[in-house]
Amino acid sequence: MKRTIFTTAAAMLCSTAVMADVNVGNPMALTGPIPDLVAPMAQAIDLAAAHVNAQGGMFAAGEAYNIIRADSACDPVAAVDAVTKLINVNSVSAILGPVCSGSTIAQAESVSFPAGVTTLSVSASSPAISEMEDGTDLMFRTAASDAYQGVALANLAMEQGITEIAVSWANDDYNAAIAAVFAAAFTAAGGTVTANEAHEPSKASYRSEVATLGSTSDNLALFAYYGSGGITLMRNALETAAFDTFIGADGMLSDEVIEQIGAENMGGVTFTTSASDPTTPAYAAWAALAGGAGVPASDPFVPNSYDAAFMLALAIEKTGSDDRASVSAALRSISSAPGEVILPGEWAKAKSILAAGGDINYEGAAGNQDFDANGDVAGLFSKSSVVDGAWSATLLK
Amino acid sequence: MWNSFGFEFVNFYFIPGLVLGCIYALGAIGITLTFSILRFANFAHGETMMTGAYLTWTVMAVCSGILGISVHPLLAAVPATLLVVLLFLVTDRYFYKPFRKADTIKVVMASFGMMLIIRSAVQVIWGPNQLTFIPGIAKPNPTLMDWSKSVDLLLLIPNKHLFIFAGTIVFVMALSYLLNRTRIGKAMRAVSDSPDLAHVTGIDVNQVIRATWIVGGACAMAAGVFLAMDIQMLETTMGFRMLLPMFAAAILGGIGKPYGAVFGGLVIGLAEELSAYPWLGDGPLLSPGYKTGVAFAIMVVMLIIRPQGLFKGRSF
Numbered sequence A: 001m002k003r004t005i006f007t008t009a010a011a012m013l014c015s016t017a018v019m020a021d022v023n024v025g026n027p028m029a030l031t032g033p034i035p036d037l038v039a040p041m042a043q044a045i046d047l048a049a050a051h052v053n054a055q056g057g058m059f060a061a062g063e064a065y066n067i068i069r070a071d072s073a074c075d076p077v078a079a080v081d082a083v084t085k086l087i088n089v090n091s092v093s094a095i096l097g098p099v100c101s102g103s104t105i106a107q108a109e110s111v112s113f114p115a116g117v118t119t120l121s122v123s124a125s126s127p128a129i130s131e132m133e134d135g136t137d138l139m140f141r142t143a144a145s146d147a148y149q150g151v152a153l154a155n156l157a158m159e160q161g162i163t164e165i166a167v168s169w170a171n172d173d174y175n176a177a178i179a180a181v182f183a184a185a186f187t188a189a190g191g192t193v194t195a196n197e198a199h200e201p202s203k204a205s206y207r208s209e210v211a212t213l214g215s216t217s218d219n220l221a222l223f224a225y226y227g228s229g230g231i232t233l234m235r236n237a238l239e240t241a242a243f244d245t246f247i248g249a250d251g252m253l254s255d256e257v258i259e260q261i262g263a264e265n266m267g268g269v270t271f272t273t274s275a276s277d278p279t280t281p282a283y284a285a286w287a288a289l290a291g292g293a294g295v296p297a298s299d300p301f302v303p304n305s306y307d308a309a310f311m312l313a314l315a316i317e318k319t320g321s322d323d324r325a326s327v328s329a330a331l332r333s334i335s336s337a338p339g340e341v342i343l344p345g346e347w348a349k350a351k352s353i354l355a356a357g358g359d360i361n362y363e364g365a366a367g368n369q370d371f372d373a374n375g376d377v378a379g380l381f382s383k384s385s386v387v388d389g390a391w392s393a394t395l396l397k
Numbered sequence B: 001m002w003n004s005f006g007f008e009f010v011n012f013y014f015i016p017g018l019v020l021g022c023i024y025a026l027g028a029i030g031i032t033l034t035f036s037i038l039r040f041a042n043f044a045h046g047e048t049m050m051t052g053a054y055l056t057w058t059v060m061a062v063c064s065g066i067l068g069i070s071v072h073p074l075l076a077a078v079p080a081t082l083l084v085v086l087l088f089l090v091t092d093r094y095f096y097k098p099f100r101k102a103d104t105i106k107v108v109m110a111s112f113g114m115m116l117i118i119r120s121a122v123q124v125i126w127g128p129n130q131l132t133f134i135p136g137i138a139k140p141n142p143t144l145m146d147w148s149k150s151v152d153l154l155l156l157i158p159n160k161h162l163f164i165f166a167g168t169i170v171f172v173m174a175l176s177y178l179l180n181r182t183r184i185g186k187a188m189r190a191v192s193d194s195p196d197l198a199h200v201t202g203i204d205v206n207q208v209i210r211a212t213w214i215v216g217g218a219c220a221m222a223a224g225v226f227l228a229m230d231i232q233m234l235e236t237t238m239g240f241r242m243l244l245p246m247f248a249a250a251i252l253g254g255i256g257k258p259y260g261a262v263f264g265g266l267v268i269g270l271a272e273e274l275s276a277y278p279w280l281g282d283g284p285l286l287s288p289g290y291k292t293g294v295a296f297a298i299m300v301v302m303l304i305i306r307p308q309g310l311f312k313g314r315s316f
Helices: A002-019 A035-054 A076-088 A101-115 A127-131 A146-159 A173-188 A207-214 A230-239 A255-261 A281-293 A302-319 A327-335 A347-355 B005-037 B045-067 B073-099 B104-126 B142-150 B159-181 B183-193 B195-200 B205-231 B238-253 B258-274 B288-305
Strands: A022-028 A065-071 A119-121 A139-141 A164-170 A192-199 A219-223 A245-248 A269-275 A340-342 A360-362 A380-387 A390-396
Touching: A022 A035, A022 A076, A022 A302, A035 A065, A035 A281, A035 A302, A035 A347, A065 A076, A065 A302, A076 A101, A101 A119, A101 A127, A101 A139, A101 A173, A119 A302, A127 A146, A127 A173, A146 A173, A146 A219, A146 A245, A146 A269, A146 A380, A164 A173, A164 A207, A173 A192, A173 A219, A192 A207, A192 B288, A207 A230, A207 B005, A207 B258, A207 B288, A219 A230, A230 A245, A230 A255, A255 A390, A269 A390, A281 A302, A302 A327, A302 A347, A302 A360, A327 A360, A340 A347, A347 A360, B005 B045, B005 B159, B005 B183, B005 B205, B005 B238, B005 B258, B045 B073, B045 B104, B045 B205, B045 B238, B073 B104, B073 B205, B159 B183, B159 B205, B159 B258, B183 B195, B183 B205, B195 B205, B205 B238, B238 B258, B238 B288, B258 B288
Parallel strands: A022 A065, A119 A139, A164 A192, A164 A219, A219 A245, A245 A269, A340 A360
Antiparallel strands: A269 A380, A380 A390
8 A cells, every 4th residue: 555655645745846847759770770861851750840949839738748769679569669668658649750761661550659649650661550540640740651652653663664674672660561552553564573572681792692692684673771781682683783773762761871882783773752842932941951960951851850840849739738639630631631731840820829729730841741641641662762872762743 | 605505503502602612611610619619609700701801992992002012802801800810809808708707698699799890880980871991893714714625514703712711611621620730720629618627637628718819800800801892891790690591500510610610601501502492493483582591501400409509519
């Protein structure tokens, strides 16, 4: 009995301490196969929080908007651990994005859905995420589904004159899903998939995989994370001259690839990624803010990360408390019409409209960020190839 | 060039399997020695390999950055080996020695903790990002290519693989000399057979333990550097990923048998690569996605039908 009283008292103390601020849990793949991609995304999230806190903070009392970061390591197990801690120990109001699709799905199914906590992912793009909810409305993302990117990539391949291609994908939720979409779209567009094989991530050698696939085609569609085998597979393919043309998606688009493989060897490489339209006023506002803070504005998923962190703050501000249950509905309300248009960084303006009981419509750096019924957003994609030793991106229309 | 049977099999399945096997073999030697003399499964072995590769990279970076000379990884590995051996001795003194008289499971857990500590320390010092060990792609050795073409068997072997083969042969021969011809080597074998009896006959058991760490550390170091030379990059889980196949190799060869570990390493490496060869029809025999499973399948079957391993090691 004594113990119960003590625990209750301790719990009350903790919760009052937490009440003073708004806490949002932020599991990011800080270690694991893609740390290079994640570092600027984390910077963008911190920048959004800094903007909120510098322009009056949360609610009438000006409470701090805290991002509590944890490491999800791009790994389902690590993500479940990290999110369990964030929800149960830090009592966060919402989860702001596990980066990888596998982590996002795992943490949602085993932790955040049962706890009734909303997840707003910054970059998880697997098509499987669209249909994982059953009656609830707790899963949102600011990055477009690969159901679209796979098709964009297939069209790009056809435009480049590729008619037959071998497909190799890393055996995880993200890469398996985009490879399936790509293979279906490529076949539908009249191309031939000569071989379609999974590979185990993080092996020391992929020479046998490359040999098996290489005897069927000179073109390879490679779906992998650069840090868990993608670079090794590509190097093995180039060493054995099995392939000369490579296409792929987000997971491979890192400077690390150029540095390790060498720009001179990467003439036939094109990767697509989720991109923003640089002509919108929202993007211009974001580019100015990011430039001032030294954040790379157009890197993959960096604007999406800023949008997610900013929108979550808007949603919590709209509910007027850090109650978990109402975040989801508020997120839909602040992101879509009707309402006054809010651009990245305009926290003070949004706060005063919300305080007066008005409606707002956030237009994000990465796109208009209007969620559909599945919590997905529409997206644009760009293709990148190596020009003068660096990635050079072109928007795909 | 894809048409001839021998060309594809030798260059894309057999030689890569042999390279992987050499790396497994060197790592498994350290594991099997620790197991036979100190009597525990050292989970931190893979991290030692990884640390060795990072230290070698650092020596190379210092040489090219400050002195302006680029050093071959095998040369840079020499000073790095000293540091790795020192790391081994320090961890033994402060983390394993206190448990020497305790249950085996405690020291196994200590090594598991050590694994996490070392990996995190490396992440703190060198960062979680991948590092480029050697940039670019490795072209096949031209001399070997021309020569092999003249005897009608085109071999495409890059220099890095020739170094790995040569290095492994040198290491195994040196180890064989050490264990069979030197006093300390014989003492190591005696302690492996029976520590109490060895102690009674006047063998300094602590000295033998130190020697074990030095030999195991040097082999782990070589395995780590060879691995980094092969994949040409460094990342903090590279050693951990090799750990389980290396255990499989040690078990296959027979725990406590260094030659068994070498043989087991080669078998596991070859089995992993050859399982994806199109033995029947056009497709791979087993999808390459299941490569890792092959090593485990061999280990499990071995533990069931012949737990003492091929070379009649200790069974538990």
